Amino acid sequence: MSEERHRPAPPYPIRPLAEDEWHRLVELDEEAFSTTHPPELHELAKQMLEFDRTLGAFDGDLLVGAAAAYSLTMTVPGGPIPVAGVTWVAVLGSHRRRGVLRSLMLRQLDDLHERGEPVAALYASEAAIYGRFGYGRAADTMFFRIPTHRSAFRPDAPADPNLRLRIARPAEVRPALEKVFGEVVTTRPGLYARCASRWQGVLRDDEHARGGLGPLRCVLAEDDGGPRGYALFRVKPGFTEWDVPDGEVRLKELFAVDPAAYAAVWRAVLDRDLCARVVAPHRPVDDPLLHLLAEPRHLNAGMRDDLWVRIVDVGPALTARRYAAPVDVVLEVRDPVCPWNEGRWRLAADTAGATCERTTDPADVELSVNVLGSGYLGGQPLTPYAAVGAARELRPGALAALSAAMSWEPRPWGGLIF
Numbered sequence: 001m002s003e004e005r006h007r008p009a010p011p012y013p014i015r016p017l018a019e020d021e022w023h024r025l026v027e028l029d030e031e032a033f034s035t036t037h038p039p040e041l042h043e044l045a046k047q048m049l050e051f052d053r054t055l056g057a058f059d060g061d062l063l064v065g066a067a068a069a070y071s072l073t074m075t076v077p078g079g080p081i082p083v084a085g086v087t088w089v090a091v092l093g094s095h096r097r098r099g100v101l102r103s104l105m106l107r108q109l110d111d112l113h114e115r116g117e118p119v120a121a122l123y124a125s126e127a128a129i130y131g132r133f134g135y136g137r138a139a140d141t142m143f144f145r146i147p148t149h150r151s152a153f154r155p156d157a158p159a160d161p162n163l164r165l166r167i168a169r170p171a172e173v174r175p176a177l178e179k180v181f182g183e184v185v186t187t188r189p190g191l192y193a194r195c196a197s198r199w200q201g202v203l204r205d206d207e208h209a210r211g212g213l214g215p216l217r218c219v220l221a222e223d224d225g226g227p228r229g230y231a232l233f234r235v236k237p238g239f240t241e242w243d244v245p246d247g248e249v250r251l252k253e254l255f256a257v258d259p260a261a262y263a264a265v266w267r268a269v270l271d272r273d274l275c276a277r278v279v280a281p282h283r284p285v286d287d288p289l290l291h292l293l294a295e296p297r298h299l300n301a302g303m304r305d306d307l308w309v310r311i312v313d314v315g316p317a318l319t320a321r322r323y324a325a326p327v328d329v330v331l332e333v334r335d336p337v338c339p340w341n342e343g344r345w346r347l348a349a350d351t352a353g354a355t356c357e358r359t360t361d362p363a364d365v366e367l368s369v370n371v372l373g374s375g376y377l378g379g380q381p382l383t384p385y386a387a388v389g390a391a392r393e394l395r396p397g398a399l400a401a402l403s404a405a406m407s408w409e410p411r412p413w414g415g416l417i418f
Contacts, residue, residue: 007110010103012057012064012095019051024063025088032090033125038208047197054088055107057100065091065100067108070418074121074192075185077378077408078322083192084112084312085418086122105133109312109338118316119376121190121309123417130308134337136373138309138380139190139412142287143302144280150298151270151278153263157292160260162223165268170203170218176227177218183257188284189377190307190412202232202253202416210234213250219268221261229256229265235275247275253415254280263292282306284413285379307414309373314341317376318356323349324378327405329398332363333372341369349405364398367391378408 017025022042030036037045050071057065070085086108091100112120121138124130170177178199185191194202205216213234221229232252240246249272256262266289270278283289285303290296311317314333328348335341346359367382371390374380382403385391393399 007103007106010057010107011099012059012103014055014057014103014107016052017054017056017063017066021056021063022046022049025049025054025056025066028063028066028092029088029090031092038206040206041204041208044197044201044204048195048201049088053084053111055104055111057091057104059095063092064095065104067104069108069112069120072121072192072418074119074190075187076119076189076321076376077324077406078320080186080193081119081320082117084117084120085192086120086310087418089122089125101129102133105130106337109133109310112312113338113340116313116316118311118313118320119309120312121307121414123414124305124308127305130310131370132337133310134335134369134373135308135310136370136375136380137305138374138377139305139307139414140285140303140379141306141413142283142285143304144278144283144287144289145300146270146278146280146293147298148270148272148275148277150295152294153267153292154294157263158259159263160223160258163221163228163260163264164223165264166220166222168218168220170205170216170232173218173220173227173230174199174203176220176222177230177232180227180230180255180257184255188410188413188415189379189408190414192414192416192418194416198416198418212236216252219265221256221264221268228258229261230254231265231269233269235272237274245274245276247272249275249278251278251280253282259288262288266292282415282417284411286409286411307377307412309376311341311369311372311376312338314345314369314372315356315358318345318347318349318372319354321354321376323351323354323405324407324409325401325405326350327401329364329395329402330359330361331372331402332366332394333369334367335369338369347402362394364395365391365393365402375403375406377412378406379412382406 054068068088072085074083231254
């Protein structure tokens with residue numbers, strides 16, 4: 001470790017876990033999150049884990065904390081780049097407030113810097129945790145609770161007479177699902193490529209995966225050229241005490257490659273017989289369904305945080321993405337956690353490419369690295385951060401110009417928690 005990354009000694013020794021220590025990680029995770037999982041899920045999770053990227057903090061022989069990272073290929077504005085997907089973060093309850101989490105997160109950031117990975121992303125179990133380590137809220141997600149009898153589409157909803165719907169067993173049409181997802185994944189920041197094990201996780205249909213609902217179901221929209229959209233969902237059947245159908249569709253995921261297929265798949269989900277409502281707990285904030293329903297109030301929509309992003313290395317990270325408008329701005333970056341990011345950076349970008357390099361020129365905007373992380377996927381405007389002191393405009397118009405350049409359509413969304 002270079003001098004610029006010197007850290008105080010961690011309170012407990014940290015090292016990568018060996019594969020034969022897998023059971024320790026499972027025990028820590030289940031204790032920290034007060035949960036249990038079946039053996040088949042343990043095996044699936046083990047297949048996806050990269051042990052050389054899985055850090056453990058030890059009190060003697062006892063594993064008291066952990067933090068891991070997946071090597072993801074995630075779409076950012078302009079296309080896919082390597083991103084560290086931070087996961088398996090946990091601390092034993094008996095060792096809380098002893099600096100275990102902080103030492104693990106700092107060690108992980110040092111490792112990412114050493115590996116040359118300029119961007120990290122995670123899903124937060126609690127939103128208040130990761131801001132202190134430089135993560136910013138980069139994407140949000142919406143949830144819908146739609147009464148099916150109020151789900152009529154606008155009369156001008158897209159349609160294609162060549163499309164047909166097919167009900168199928170999900171595992172039997174996996175190639176079709178992968179084909180659709182493969183066409184969609186590079187179109188929205190935050191989506192990431194799925195390995196075989198992750199697809200296996202998506203299609204799990206054991207009792208634990210069902211969670212008291214019915215089996216995993218699938219509807220495909222296709223034409224003679226192949227699949228164009230799909231939905232995965234479960235149904236909880238039910239009737240009221242007066243024998244009125246009261247079933248609930250719980251949407252797992254829905255993707256389509258064009259507007260007509262998208263509308264057709266949603267219509268199939270909303271028209272499910274004997275179901276009174278569709279619950280979609282995880283949808284993008286710019287979901288076209290907002291504009292398909294004749295009465296969008298009946299979406300009963302709500303919003304919460306989705307992906308959090310950490311800029312590990314300012315220069316390479318801001319160079320790797322593309323920008324919606326030209327910008328030339330000097331940034332004064334505040335980053336007490338990763339001192340190699342501190343200081344002034346000139347970002348010069350247009351719609352074709354960008355450079356971001358050290359400079360001694362006067363700063364136009366002063367901001368925390370958290371704000372850069374929030375804006376990195378293009379879904380969070382930067383100007384509101386000035387009102388809370390996380391950003392400061394030193395040249396009139398500079399923050400607004402930076403915000404406009406970093407914005408992106410469509411809005412970011414992770415699609416699947418990792």
